[in-house]
Amino acid sequence: MLFPCLDKLEDRSQKFLNESSGPEPAYGKVGKHNTLLYKSDEPIFLDYGGFLPSFEIVYETWGKLNEDKSNLILIHTGLSASSHAKSNSLNKNPGWWEGFIGPNKYLDTNKYFLVCTNVIGGCYGSTGPSSIDPSDGKRYATRFPMLSVQDMIRAQNRLIKEQFGVSKIYASIGCSMGGMQSLAYASEFPNEVGKIISVSGCARSHPYSIAMRHCQRQVLMSDPNWNRGFYYDNKIPPHTGMKLAREIGTITYRSGPEWEYRFGVERADPSRQPALCPDFLIETYLDHQGEKFCLEYDPNSMLYISKTMDLFDLGLTNVSKLRKGRFQAEEKFNGKDIDPKELQFRPVESACSIDPDTAPVSNVRRTRKLTPLESKVDLLEGMKHFSNKDILVIGVESDILFPAWQQREIVDLLRQGCKQQGLGDGSNIKHVELSEEVSMYGHDTFLLSLEHIGEPVKHFLEG
Amino acid sequence: MLFPCLDKLEDRSQKFLNESSGPEPAYGKVGKHNTLLYKSDEPIFLDYGGFLPSFEIVYETWGKLNEDKSNLILIHTGLSASSHAKSNSLNKNPGWWEGFIGPNKYLDTNKYFLVCTNVIGGCYGSTGPSSIDPSDGKRYATRFPMLSVQDMIRAQNRLIKEQFGVSKIYASIGCSMGGMQSLAYASEFPNEVGKIISVSGCARSHPYSIAMRHCQRQVLMSDPNWNRGFYYDNKIPPHTGMKLAREIGTITYRSGPEWEYRFGVERADPSRQPALCPDFLIETYLDHQGEKFCLEYDPNSMLYISKTMDLFDLGLTNVSKLRKGRFQAEEKFNGKDIDPKELQFRPVESACSIDPDTAPVSNVRRTRKLTPLESKVDLLEGMKHFSNKDILVIGVESDILFPAWQQREIVDLLRQGCKQQGLGDGSNIKHVELSEEVSMYGHDTFLLSLEHIGEPVKHFLEG
Known part of the structure; x- marks a missing residue:
């Protein structure tokens, strides 16, 4: 079986490797001259x-x-x-x-x-x-x-x-x-x-929206080129993870009766054998949306802002807790009795290992x-x-x-x-x-x- | 920032590499003795x-x-x-x-x-x-x-x-x-x-369900360990792709008002800083579902059957076309005037490059x-x-x-x-x-x- 969708991803990576500095992601081009x-x-x-x-x-x-x-x-x-x-x-x-x-x-x-x-x-x-x-x-x-x-x-x-x-x-x-x-x-x-x-x-936010954003983040973070966020000096940005994340995102932005009217269950080319790469019209649409976006936006910004939305x-x-956190940081800073570095954000290990599935659904x-x-x-x-x-x-x-x-x-x-x-x-x-x-x-x-x-x-x- | 969710994936890959033959995926253990x-x-x-x-x-x-x-x-x-x-x-x-x-x-x-x-x-x-x-x-x-x-x-x-x-x-x-x-x-x-x-x-099938299965397939196929389906003799199976695919799948299987009642927007441990790894209860739930499943099912079977569902x-x-395809294959086989190998399934390049976005939505x-x-x-x-x-x-x-x-x-x-x-x-x-x-x-x-x-x-x- 042929996998043109994977060839395309590999070609893009290769292009980054071949060019002396790699094609610059589009978001890097947003100049301050026109804003x-x-x-x-x-x-x-x-x-x-x-x-x-x-x-x-x-x-x-x-x-x-x-x-x-x-x-x-x-x-x-x-x-x-x-x-x-x-x-x-x-x-x-x-x-x-x-x-x-x-x-x-x-x-x-x-x-x-x-x-x-x-x-x-x-x-x-x-x-x-x-x-x-x-x-x-x-x-x-x-x-x-x-x-x-x-x-x-x-x-x-x-x-x-x-x-x-x-x-x-x-x-x-x-x-x-x-x-x-x-x-x-x-x-x-x-x-x-x-x-x-x-x-x-x-x-x-509500659990479904958090779940859909969670998957986008996990998919992006699992791209080896994401490199735990330190990809800016690397040749290849996490374009595959970004593409996949955007495809998931597009489902949440656009699915609705429109897709029934626009795509139905028609395949892009019904004369061809079904394939595992994009095949239905809806798939070619999602693929195209992912392609368009994968170098348009900074992956780390996507992760942070997506999480910010979850936390809203x-x-x-919640609001009281946030205010308290902020006031405490400010008070400490103004008191100048501690090193401001101590107030810098220190993320700690999250609770990945909790298994809520052991709690019965009915309870x-x-x-x-x-x-x-x-x-x-x-x-x-x-x-x-x-x-x-x-x-x-x-x-x-x-x-x-x-x-x-x-x-x-x-x-x-x-x-x-x-x-x-x-x-x-x-x-x-x-x-x-x-x-x-x-x-x-x-x-x-x-x-x-x-x-x-x-x-x-x-x-x-x-x- | 710490990334325990990525550590866990890397640890599993390492475990496969270290063990002489790697932990056998569970589906390989389904014996014919008890069926x-x-x-x-x-x-x-x-x-x-x-x-x-x-x-x-x-x-x-x-x-x-x-x-x-x-x-x-x-x-x-x-x-x-x-x-x-x-x-x-x-x-x-x-x-x-x-x-x-x-x-x-x-x-x-x-x-x-x-x-x-x-x-x-x-x-x-x-x-x-x-x-x-x-x-x-x-x-x-x-x-x-x-x-x-x-x-x-x-x-x-x-x-x-x-x-x-x-x-x-x-x-x-x-x-x-x-x-x-x-x-x-x-x-x-x-x-x-x-x-x-x-x-x-x-x-x-309808476009949303195809879209959600499409993302599962793309995520799995983008795992380098999937190796275009030829991973059976490799040390590391595409466990990361399978985990991510199952998390997306779980959203489609289970989201509903239950999640509002069961998880709401509570975080697993609100005393910790928000993190990019699973953090909300709903995230730890999805993560756990992905973990449980990632070695339970053959990735290629997941891809094929998922696509079969899309095609239903x-x-x-459609039914007439399918019958015609099958009868033609049978007739040719029975006529024995051609090499049966010619009738073997030959997937061809799919139409990845079609850009339905250029067609106006209203049309x-x-x-x-x-x-x-x-x-x-x-x-x-x-x-x-x-x-x-x-x-x-x-x-x-x-x-x-x-x-x-x-x-x-x-x-x-x-x-x-x-x-x-x-x-x-x-x-x-x-x-x-x-x-x-x-x-x-x-x-x-x-x-x-x-x-x-x-x-x-x-x-x-x-x-």
Whole structure:
């Protein structure tokens, strides 16, 4: 049997070996010449302990900041998207939300000053695992600290205040991980944001989404070329692991009724014998998505941000713990009575060896400490301090990664929070759910079905 | 950062290298001493062309065949299950359906003679990729021909007739891939089966399930130790690829509301720093499932049978094509005017390079040849010749691999087939769907929620 899919992987590795320095992964080419740069020389203290002594954020803007600085809208990206949401004078290439942003568009550049940042932890110029650690002049790689979504938000908030002198943004909007960030902005800075829009996001990850990201990470980390994160100076990057991870990721981003309509169970070439390499249309599609992406994004950034998404949980227990970790790190740093190095992030051996399978399925209390109900109450307690805000939550019925029940959960808990605190009937919390008939694109609906996301967004922002 | 999950993989590889012959994978230990063996010395012609010159089926039985040979029930297995559905005199270990089978149980051994076979293509003794190719005395490996579900069924049918002299079985029952096989038995031999039970199966695979199996195959094939299928004589089997593939598989078998109840988003040890190795309970669970399985099943069998499941499609176009391929192979073989070797399966390069992404999503006709409606009609045409049979179809709402709409599709089409042919109102087609409240175990419900599957099965068989 022939294996053209394996030949292709081996050819790429060989190409890296043959060329003097190897083809440079695309993310290395993201220059700072066509973006804007903010640098903070103050340390940022992190939720899981430790700090970054300084950090940079690369960002882009559209529209103009008005005189009273009241029209800034912060756009949060998904895991692998860059700040290039829209073409602009510095970079004419179309952005990932090209049709969504512009004069009289859903995000109207005649009215608003739009800012989109590259998250810290990523690989598009903002400080991340591929950045140089100032302490030794080498890339951080997997010495980089683990981040929370809130850490990303606090870095952005510093940019907003210091770079633009804006004390309250008009709105915060994001999809997918950006939908987590948008809620986190409200949670961290409830008085510094007007309207909040969370599209295809959640208040807390759920086991299926963690499981799918876990597999992506494990597949990437098992690529020998990943080299425990220290591949930057090697000839061959972990392109195979990245390709496989992206194929798994694509399943979560796009599967939905669309695939039934688009691919069905047809094979790319039914006249050929069935083969173990990609053969069905759906397989050639996944293969192509993996190929396209395997050198587009830094593998370590993928691992870190994927984990950050798993860890996202606005429940009171978690948020309190994160704050405590961060304050302790800051206090120790300010007290100067200890070596700051002691506060650096020190990951320890994880509990790989635990075998939850020995706990009978029927006895769920043995693996979870909180019951599902207690856990829900915890989430309500963690969110109610911003339940009086104007919030728009959009979900998509065909989304399997951030399923529609997760957006309903946000809405239900925020409305309960309003009522419990005597802050009204919860009508400040708007909810739109796109049915399968309206969008069959699953999680990526926000990239593909602009009008169905855009109309309620425009109405909410301008209402 | 420490990576205990990678250490564990490297340790296992090292162990294989250090031991003189390496720990034998468990599937190699499946002896023929505690099972029964049927051997056919006649060739079996295959749907995708070519033939096996002879084949063996390893099987087990429970209960007794009655005098008029009318009480045989054939049990079909899922992908990785063996014939050991239940303990018996040859093998006292509990089977995978231990509580389902026995005197007065759901499959009542006082009444029925139960036969469970290991499918051809598998690794539990029946002819498969790890078997010796009689033409050269070496293991087939990836020289093994691609099989259809119908090929598996025809091999079983020969066992039923030749070993037991049974011309019509009382019933055919199977879950998951067994649910496909059970329908295929009716499709291939409508007059040789009384009652048909298909649990958590389908009449045709769908893109999400193909996508998830595709990723399992790609991950396994990308393990350098897989060596394009020729690993049997190597020291290190592709245990890493198998582990990763099983973790992805486990997501499809088990995810459902159960995981919310059992694991939630709790970490195995919240006092530790988050890590990139398994950390959340759900991750340690997946890791453990992968560990348990990575040496339990032959990697090549996993690849072949997984692909066979993808290819399953009872639509008229597909079934006609398969029959034509098989008859042509048989005619040529019988004509003896050509070298039989020419009829051997010859896989050709698959169409890896097709880029369906260039076809706009809105224009689905560009990638599919049949519209979804035409495709549905084709499935009806392919199934209506057995729509007059007594058939029980069971589905589970929380199943994401064989979602409940797939069982509803079987039922709807078979009932339509009855009506269109004037064969009654379709009430011979029984349908049971277990709601999320009844079972939150997803696809594996048939292994975990025996009473909810068993009661309708018992009633149907004895009614």
